[in-house]
Structures are given as C-alpha cells and as structure tokens.
Amino acid sequence: MRIVEELNKGWYVQAFDEGKVDFKEVEQLKEGWISAKVPGDVHLDLLREGRLADPFYALKEKDARWIEEKEWWYKNEFFLDEFDSKWKEKKKVELIFEGLDTFATIYLNGERIGEADNMFIAHRFDITKRVKRKNLLLVKFSPAISVLKRMQARQGRLKAAFEPARVYGRKAQYSFGWDWGPRLVGVGIWRKVFLFGYDEMHIDWVGAESSLSEKGANLKIDAEISSQTDKERIARILVYLNGKCTKEEKIKVSPPLSKHTLELRIEEPVLWYPKGYGEQYLYELKVELLDEEGRLLDLFQDRVGIRKVELVQQEDEEGKSFYFKVNDVPVFCKGANWIPADSFLPRVDRKRYLCLLRYARRCGINMFRIWGGGIYEDEEFYRLCDEEGIMVWQDFMFACGEYPEQDWFREKVRKEATFIVKRLKNHPCIVLWCGNNENHWIYGKEGKLRGRTIYHDVLPSICEKIDPARPYWPSSPYGGKDPNAEEEGDRHNWYVWSAWQDIELYEEDKGRFISEFGFQAPPVMETIKRFCPLDELEEGSSSMEHHNKQDDGPVRLVRYLRAYMPEPKGFEEFVRYSQLNQAHALRVMIERCRRRKFKCGGALFWQFNDCWPVVSWSVIDYYLKPKPAYYAVKKAFEPVIISLVKKEDGIEVWICNDTLRELKGTLSLKSMSFKGSVLWAEKKSLSVPANQSVKVFAESLQKMRITSSREEFVYASFKMEEGEVENHLFLERERYLKLSSRQFERRIYPLEDGLEVELCSSVFVRAVVLEVPGEEVELSDNFFDLIPGVKKKVRLRCAPERLEEVKDKLIVM
Template sequence: MMKNKICLNGSNWFFKDSKSTKWFSASVPGCIHTDLAAAGKISDPFYGTNEKDLQWISGIDWDYKTRFDIADKNLFQKDRIDLLFEGIDTFAQISLNGKNLGRSDNMFHEYRFDVKSLLKEKNNILLINFKSPLKSSKNLEKKYGKLYASNGDISRVYARKAQYSYGWDWGPCFTTSGLYKGVSIEGSDNARIISLFAQTTEISSKKATLKIDYEIDSFNGSELEADLKILFNNTVLTTSTESLKLQKGRNEGSFKVEIKDPQLWYPNGYGKQPLYKIDFQLKCKNKIIDSFSDRFGIRKIQVIQDKDSVGRTFIFEVNGIKIFSKGYNWIPADSFLPNVTAKQYKKLLNLAKESNANMMRIWGGGIYEDDQFYKTCDELGLLVWQDFMFACAVYPGYKGFLDSVTREANYQIRRLRNHPCIALWCGNNENEAYKWDGWDGYPIGKKTPDETIFYKILPGLLKKLDPATLYWPSSPWGYEKAYDSKTTGDSHSWEVWNLRDYTAYSKETGRFISEFGFQSMPNFSTIPSYAGASERALTSEVMENHNKQIEGTSKLYRHMALWFPVTEDLKEFVFRTQMLQGQALKYGIEHWRRRKFKTAGALIWQLNDCWPVASWSLVDYSLKPKLSYAYIKKVFSPLLVSIEKQENGISVWLINDTQSKAAGKLTVSIKSLIDDKVSFEKKLNVSVNANTSKKAVTLKLDNAHQSCGKYVYAVFEAQGRQYSNALLFKPLKYLRLGKNEIKKIIHKYSSIETKS
C-alpha cells in the first residue's frame, strides 16, 4: 500500500522547434538553452557576444516529449495516480496520450494532474508544448496594460518566472523555458500527506514545546492511523499515535510534543546548529500508505524594533542573543538553473560561512532556492532573509495573477517553513521605490495595483502558515517612512558606488543595511572563458558586454582614479579593482559595526554570479573568491579592531560579537610603506565587553605622521591571537614613484590589509 513513485527524469526526452518535425535529445531537469547547446545547435551562450545572437530562442515555441512504460502493474491499483511536475518554466500546455491535462504559467510551484484514467502499461507519450515566454508576457501586457519595471523587458511583470532571466544589471538576458525540476508518476492509496510543520511554541532550559501541524488530502474519507516520531542523533526522543477520521479532501490537525533538555540552534559564530528529525507516517490497517520526513531546529527568532531617539531599531535576536547580521545577498548561481549542483551550493555557502557571515538574503528577482540551499544553511548556521519573487517593478493586480501568486506563496511557505535558517519573509525587492520615489516616472504617492499582494495576500498566508516569523512588506521599507528610511527598518545603500568616493559610507546611518555593493572585475583566470585574446581590451565590445551595469566599466575607472594610478594592464586592472572593492566594503562595514545595534546588519551585494562577468560579487562564476573576499573575511571577524580617521588624528575601536569579554594589549603604530620605518607607536591595555563596540583610544597626530605613504597599523592581542587592521592616510596615487615601484607598494599594502 506504500506510495509508488516512478521517476521520469533523465535523457529519455526529446525536443524540437514547434514548427519543425525534427526531434533532438533532451535532458530533464534541463532547459531549452542547455539542450540546444548539448545538441550542438548553439555555441557557448556566455562566450563573447553570443548572448546577443541567441535572443531568438525565447521568441519561439518549443515541444518536449518522452515515451515511457509502466513496469510496476501494482500502480494501476492505486486510488489515485498523479503526474507530478516539481517545476515548469513557465508557459506550457501539457498532454498525456493525446489528452490535454492543463496548462502552467508559474514556475514557482509544483503541478499535479490526475492521470489514473489515462495511463497505459506500454507506450505512454507525455508532451509539453512550451510557449514563448517573451511573447506570452507581451500578450498579457497587451491585454492588461503596460506597467513599470527597471531591468529587462517591462512585460516580465506578467510572468511568474525568474525575473533575472529577462536581463539584469549583472546578468544576461536568457529567458529560458523547460522542465527545470523533476517529473514523476506518483500512485497513492486512501490519502497523501500535504505538509507537516514543526513549530516551537515555548522554550526553556529544561524543555521545548512543539506544535506539529499536519495537512492530509483524503481521497475518499477513511479512518487512518498517524504515527509521529521525533529523533535526535538517530535516537527516538518521543512518539505519538493518533486515530484519524478523515473527511474527503483536505484535513488539518496537530500534535503537541515536549522535548526535554532541548539543544538550541544558533547562527554561525553564536553556537552550534543541532538538527532534529521528524518522521510522520500514515497507516491503514497497519500498512504504511504515506510518510514524511524532515529536519528542524529548536530556536526563537525575533526582530527587535524598539523605539529610540532616532526612530526604531532593527535587530535580529536568536534565543535571546542580539545578532549583528553579517552576510550577503544571493542571486541564482547560474543563468541556467539545472546547471547548479549540490556541490556548488555547498561550495558557495561554505565560503560564506568561512568569511564569518551569519545571514544570506535571497533576492526577489531570482528563485525560491533549491532544497539543498536551505539544508546547507541549516547546517552552517546561515540565517536566511527570504524575499518573495518580485523585484524592481509594479506588478499587476487582476484576479488571475493574484490567484497564481496565492498558490505560489502557499506552496513555498509550506515547503520552507521547517528550516531553522528562515529568519524573515520579505514581500519584494525595491518595489516601494515606484510609489514613494517615482521610479521610471511612476506618479509619487499613487497606489500601485500590486499592493493587495504585499499588504493582504502574503501577510494573510503567513499569519496562518508561519505566524512566528516576521513578515516585512518590502526591502527597503520603514513604516511611515516607507522607502529606504535611515531611521527605521532596512535600507539599501548605493550612493557610494553610483556617485561618491567610498569614504562617504561614513555618512550612511541606516538601521539595517540589507544591500550595498562595489564592483570589481572577475578573476583574471576567469576572463578567457568569455573573451578571446584579441577581445581583452577593457573597452572591447566583449568586455563591456560582460559588465551589464550602465557605464559599469567607466565607474571602475573613475573609482580607481580616486585611489590608484589607472592602469591599462588587464591583470593589474583586475587586481586593483578587487583590492578597491575590498577596501570600499571594509570601510562601510567597519563604520556600521562601530555603530553596533544602532545599525544592526550589513548584507553585501552580492556573494555570487550567474555567469562570468564584472559585477559586485565576492566570488566569481568559476567559484573562485576574489581578493576582496579576504578583506571581508577579516572585517566580518567576531572580534575586530577598527581605525576611524578623525579631523586631527584617529580613533581606534574594538568591536566584539562574541559572548564573552575580550581584554588584551593594543598597539597603534604609524608606519611607512616605503621603508617600513615606525614614526609613532603607542601601547595600552584595553578591553571590550561581550556583544558591544567601544572606542578604545583617540590619538591626535600631526601632519608629518599623516603624509603620503604613511599608514596606521593597529594590533589587538587577545584570546591567544592577534587582530590587526590598517588605514592609509592618503591615496597611493600621490606617491612620487615609477609604475613598477607603485605597483609593488599597492600589492604590499593589500597584503598588510588582508593579513589574518
């Protein structure tokens, strides 16, 4: 009686242009671009300017088909047989054995079709006709009216599809189609488990109380038995059994469970990440008909928003400990989603953890990530700020669209809510900028048609499905200040990259900086993957096509000219942009960490790339950390010594994210990069309390100590190790040295800054 499942994934698939009769081999999971490349019909989409030559792909319809037999004859005896698509991208018509099953128009939830009456033992033919995503969104735009969007074709707002696939200021325009997740046949008797939710309702040092909510779909209404087990380290802690009298259709219920001496889950840097396991079985006459297993953590997460003299705080608190959130924004790890492997997720997220990060923000223009992403975050202690998939646009509000969004959110909340890493649900990315900042000419103050989504549908669903996790309507958002307040909520800080020298970060006083970034080139070894030897001039068409921001290359030059001599040597240009990126981000992070809990978080835009490109990432598409990553690993350290430049000298700060006091010796020196001579030195004994920041010393310095080529070097010796930092007084471009000598000095200073 156990559920039967037949996997239809693999290479027994074929595809063709809908107007053609010639079929080619395909793979599922996959997408049209990867299948065309595998068939030898297109060149590497990422190389050169191939992106421009491949835009025709999203403008036509594609057919996919597979032929399969049912070897297990017991399947036909099941009460229900479903054809399950875990993810369809996006606009498609589905048929089985010549019978239309239905259509898809949302890549963010699964699709189930009852196929019991259609399946045959032999020669089943499953056909999916994918409609052009670009034409489909354009047709909807024509029907319902043109709206507003930055980045990509404006019609993207009508497609419940990864918005970045229409093009972004760090990624190419590859508007994909395909079965990007698994396909299977699923046979069930009596009932199936829809979802299970392990919610911690009370925690003390001696016990944790859990409410285990379940949802069951009963096919015919029957009496079944439900068995629940909670395990830790493969040891059964508690068991519960209940008899269920189910009505036909959806049934809901709950168990109450107590865990003695609970092991609490903490973010990276604050404790361990113990994970419990929940096993749930449905039985009929002592035979298992369905089962569900998942992991969960016991923890309490709040966002403290207390009023203060400035506005309101925005502090994540886990199990009673205030957290300074340090981390990254995350974009999809490839333009072609099926290319991303579990190994890549683990590699990227381990790099985040190893840099002392404790939070990832999943940005709203991508996807609700693969299960592997969240499992890895659970294991590594990376909190997740989870956007719903809306970004930089005004979205429609007609009934069909709202219904689709409701199904999407229902599915994703249920899928993700057991993960202890989920710390906040956010409605969208930067959509409030239209109403409050007049983006793209939208009338300031005018109500947007999508407000029902962000102020009614999403909070309503979360109140029912995950009531303990904060819902935040948008990012940035700040209550009555609405968009990008500096006194409440979260803010995005882009003035530095777009307009100013990076020292302007010292004027940024937001309460939680959920986006800020600074561009650099990809690693030198990555460039040949997209640019031939003759195309590696910085202003070549290929190189400029691999920096998607408007005037992105020009901004790299401009920022470099503020601090370093501008170089045309590509390898050195790469080095200096990555060094400058590290210095800029370091400057901002140190400023916000000195303001600890006045500002309570700094999430860098961005950790990763979806293709080889000059962008704001710290790890390029080849999964190699940039030089800037070393800067961030150091500045995210739980214990940090920070140097703040003052009008007539410097202040040295100690920032302590640990839960114990740190005491030791602080040495502050003025050194020369030219000859390493020390012109000033002061030593003192200092301490900093747990989870605080403190100005340890202020020193007045005369002009001679602050001349070009001089830098401050501060070392705090505590807890059996040294914590160091450095600060230049003047840009290295002012040194009166030859090119080679300046190059050596630049590299030398970078080594000093990144020394751990």
C-alpha cells in the same frame, strides 16, 4: 505505502514556430527531435548537441535570442513494467512536475490533462484513469515573451526595469536581463518529474513550528492528510524525534483533505543557533501514518531546528532599531545578497552549492538575502544553510517593478506563496519573509504603488496563517516616511557607485540595517580569458563592455579607479586596481556598520555570486574564483576586529566583538612610515564587553607624530588569550601614497594538508598575491598588505597528492 517512479529519462525536444502545430501532429512526428536532459533547459540541450555557441563567450549571447521566440515541445514515451501489479492497484496516481519554465500545456496519451504558468511551484495532475502500461507524455512550452506581451496588451503596461512585460509572469525575472546578467530566457522542464501512486490515505504536508519557554520547548506539528476514499476513515499518526516515538494520536481523516495538529513538549531542548552563536543542532523528525490495523500507509522525514527568532524594532534616539534576536541573543548580521548561481538553473547542483557555501562559511557570512528577482532556491541550498548556521532573509519573487493587482494575479500569488511557505517552513535558517525587492522605493514614493495589496495583504496573511513564528517585512528597503530612510527599517545604499558618490560617503551612513550596498570589479584574469577573446583583452573592448550589464558600468569603473588608485600600466593592472578598489569600498562600509553595532543591525553587501562570467558586484565570480574583495570581506567579518577611523585631525580605534564573552588583552597602536620606521607607539590594556562594539582609544595625528599623510600610516593590533587581530589605515587615497619598492622574504613549511607560507618585509608592501596556476587550492588570505617587521602567515590547503606540484607552481608577488 506510496510508490514513486522518476520520469527524468527518455525525453526529447523540438522547436516550432508558435501555434503552427497541435499535439496530434507532434505525437506523430518521428524526425527533428534532439535528446533532452531533465531537469534541464532547451539552451543546454542545444549546447550539448552543438547547435548553439556558448552564449557566455564574447558577444554570443545575442545569437541565442531566437530561442525565446520559439514554441518548444518535449516528448517522453515511458513504460510501467509493473503496471498491473503495482500502479493499477493504487487508489490515486499523480503526475508531478516539480518545476516547469513556464507557460506549459501537458498532454498524456492523446488527452490534454492541464496547464502550468508558474515556474516557482510544483504542478500535480491526477492521471489515475489515464495512465497505462505504455504512455506518451507531451509538454508544450509557449514562448514566454509572446504570452507576457499579450497579457500586457490586454491589461496595460506597468513600469518595470529591463523588460516591463515580465511582471505579468511568475517566472525568474532576471532571465530577461539585469544589470549583472544576460538575457537568456529559460524554457524547459527545469526540475524533476515523478509519478506517485497512493493507497487510501497519504501525507500531503508536515510543518514543524517551535516555541521556547522557561524550562523547555514546545513543538507544534501540523499535518495535512489526503484521502482517496469517499468516507471518513480512522488512522493513527506517530511522531518520532531522533528515532524515539514522542507522540501518537488517533485521528479521523475526511476526504479529500484533513488537517491535524499535534503538540509535543521537549524538556532541555538543544537549540539551533546561527554561526558563531552556538550549535546548529537539527532534530531528526519522522511522521508515520498508519491505518486502523496498524499498517504503514505513508511516512514523512525531515530535519528541524528548535529556535526562536525575533525582529527587534524599538524606538531610540536615532529612530527605530532593526536587528535580529535568535533565542533571545542579539545577532549582528554579516552577509551578502545571493542571486541565482547560473543563468541556466539546472546546472546549479549540490556541488556548486557546496562550493559557494564553503566560501561563505570561510569568510564569516552568517546571513544571505535571497534576492527577489531570482528563484526560491533548491532544497539543498536551505539544508546546507541549516547545517552551516547561515540565516536566510527570503524575498518573495517580485523585483524592481509594478505588479498587477487584479484578482486573477493575486490568486496566482496566493497559490505560490502558500506552496513556498509550506515548502520552506521547516528550515530554521530562514529568519525573515520579505515581500519584494525595491518596489516601494522605486515605484511607491508617491504613495500609489501598483502591487501594494500583494505585499501588505496577500503575502503577510499567508505567512501569518502558515508560519506565524517568523517575521514578515513588506519590502527591501522599507521603513520610515521614505522607504529608504536612515532612521528606521532596512536600507539600500546606492549613493556610492550607482549615484557616483565618493566611497567616503559610507562613513556617514546611519542606516539601521544595510541590506544592499556594493561596488563593481572585474573577475580574475583567468575568468576574463574564458569569456573574452585574446585580442580583446583591454578596457573598453566590445566583449569587456558586453560583459558589464550596468548602464555606464565601465565608465564608473574608470571614474572610481582614477579617483582612488594609481594610473594602471596595462589591462592587467586595470583589472587588479579595480578589484582592490572594490575590496576597499566593501571594507569601509562593513566596518562602519560594525562600529554602529545594533544601532545598525547588519551589513549585507551586493552581491556574493554571479550567474555568468561578468564584471559585476560579486566577490566570487561565475567560475568560483574569489576576487580580492572576498578576502577583504573575510577579514572585516571576523568575530573580533579592530577598526581605525580618521576623524578630522585624529584617529579613533574601535574593537568590534561579536563573541558572547568579554575580551581582555593589549592594544598596540603605532604610526609608521612606509619605509618601516616607527614614529610613535603606545600600548594599552583593556577589556571589551561581550557582543558589543566599543571605541577604545583616540589620539590626534599631531601627538602620533604624523607629518606626511602620503608617506605614513597607522597600524593597530589587539592581542588576547584567544589570538591576535590587526588592522591598518591609510591617511590618503591610495593614488597619492608614496609607497616603497616591493621587497619581502618568504619561507615555505610543509603541513599535512598543504603549506604554510611565511612572509616578512622591512618596508610596507601593498597587496601581496599568492597564485598557483592550474591548481585547486584554498588560501587563508590573499591580496594582503605586509606591515614592516610583522610576520604574515598564510595557510594553503590542497589535495595531499598535489602537494609537490602546488609547491613548485606557487607564485608570490
């Protein structure tokens, strides 16, 4: 069997001017070292040692710039206590770095053993003849920006956003700064380090690929076996599903690597489905490698899902469709774009992933697009998506730039893509590989895209070879004569917000799959106070503007606020109104896409999360606090919604049904005044087909007795056996509405796991807020409107031992 030793303790780090020391000098240095955490990042080590101020606070980001200009050396002196009895007997010993950020040179026991220049892949070094009982390991990190600018000087400057030299390196592109993120260029051993010891043979990789047939499923198992011997050997492979041996084969293993394929037949398989469409069933897969005598040499374990995924592109009256089918069921994708969850990647642990994905599950997200300027996320992220039924649109890591096409760079990409596709293949959550983010749209309009061969040759050929059952798409956006066309492919709508257009323009979008759209808002006040000095809590202060990285981002906030919302009285109202504006904009676009269901295949808003505390497009801020837009998205992503649309002099009522069953119920439609009087009402029994969106009613404003669009609104509900959904529509922008004074009654009822808050009002009340300062609570809804005469119930969950404190601290306003 293989043996494993973690090398994640005992590390130290020190900075030098580039090129001023060599490894022999560093080996002898006893002073100047600080303790380093691995996995880690130099910034975090300096923060922990008190040698760096928090770069997330105020303008302190600028004080960290010197770190990217230094050469950093890591040192670890480690002992192998069982060297003679264990390690010395192994045929091969490898040193494996799961992640080095980025340009690294590795030395062991006085010898240079290799280099690394890609943070996205693992780096393996054969140290069989170099490892001892007592070992000294050094890792030198050259300053990334210096290395990249030297490449740029030799190869030529390419067009790219923010830091053009970044495109020459296989490093997280956002770390050089983005329009929502700081420039904090990571450096360090950012993933785990291991020693592996092998016998004659070991399993190098196992990939599982399923296909469905009329009566069952086929599961193809690809296994790559490494051999440390100099001749062909006989071995046996055993495959287990859910603990039962389903396949056994005798194989011939040739050095150094041999590939083997085993075919399994599964009768009556339990399929994996996205959230809302079925079960997220995962089979326990185990593969054992035995020698001729039946001794266990190695084993591989994973969980796999059996499912079929298809990207449907069929010509129709609008152009060509773009939607997904999973197990032959059309799925409307409700989701968001995901960026790295911290500027300092080693801080993103299982707890942070769990929290963010719970937020996603609760708000109805069934797809994340992993954006191409970040990273391929940790295994834990994809495992959780498998379990939650959240599909993943996986970009390769190329974003907003031209990229080199020389042979040496294409070879780096080929190696990276091979590693990544193999690493992630077994996750059923991944439904699409995508070549890049916005490169075709921004840099390929004249037909001469630098990097084109990467997205149309290198990447698709690797995906086809290793993972042919999963669709590949060259870019996002992409399709049609214009890469951002409405009639086919996927589309990014940045005409609203970035191009200053009105929110109402969303209602005209005919995109076939909207993979980006968004609207900025500040985070909650609690988060703002953690990064902004108290004397700068005002719109336009230096700290607030520094924490909005988009050019003219602060100006856009004001432009849209003045166009849509009342004049704020102070900074907190400015924050709240900006947040409500974001909530409104996202709801408008999501409902538009859902009404066009399968004419539009999905709506992925930009963006779900943040990498630092910032004014951005996110709905969950860096400190994991939801903005008002989170709750608007939650409502817009419910399996069944009512959508109300103003059309010239009338109202259309749509019901969007994402369930796989027909719905029958009663539609109630009212026109009301904000003071609470009912002007007109109608009820209608109707049915809505499974997995469709249908216009169920239309009426003129005149017949609905609406005479003042500033004092009246429309309210609708659909009551079914399964429950009731509702929605309402303003007939003017909010800044022009004449709302009544806020008044409501509240009752609080204890529950086993929290509280139920019941609210009611005789008048319309805009954006009711529930807060529990200093407590961790989960709210079923927040920032909601109260409809006159309609009771609103909100569930508040908390730890049982905190129930009395939560009840005492609860604020409803």
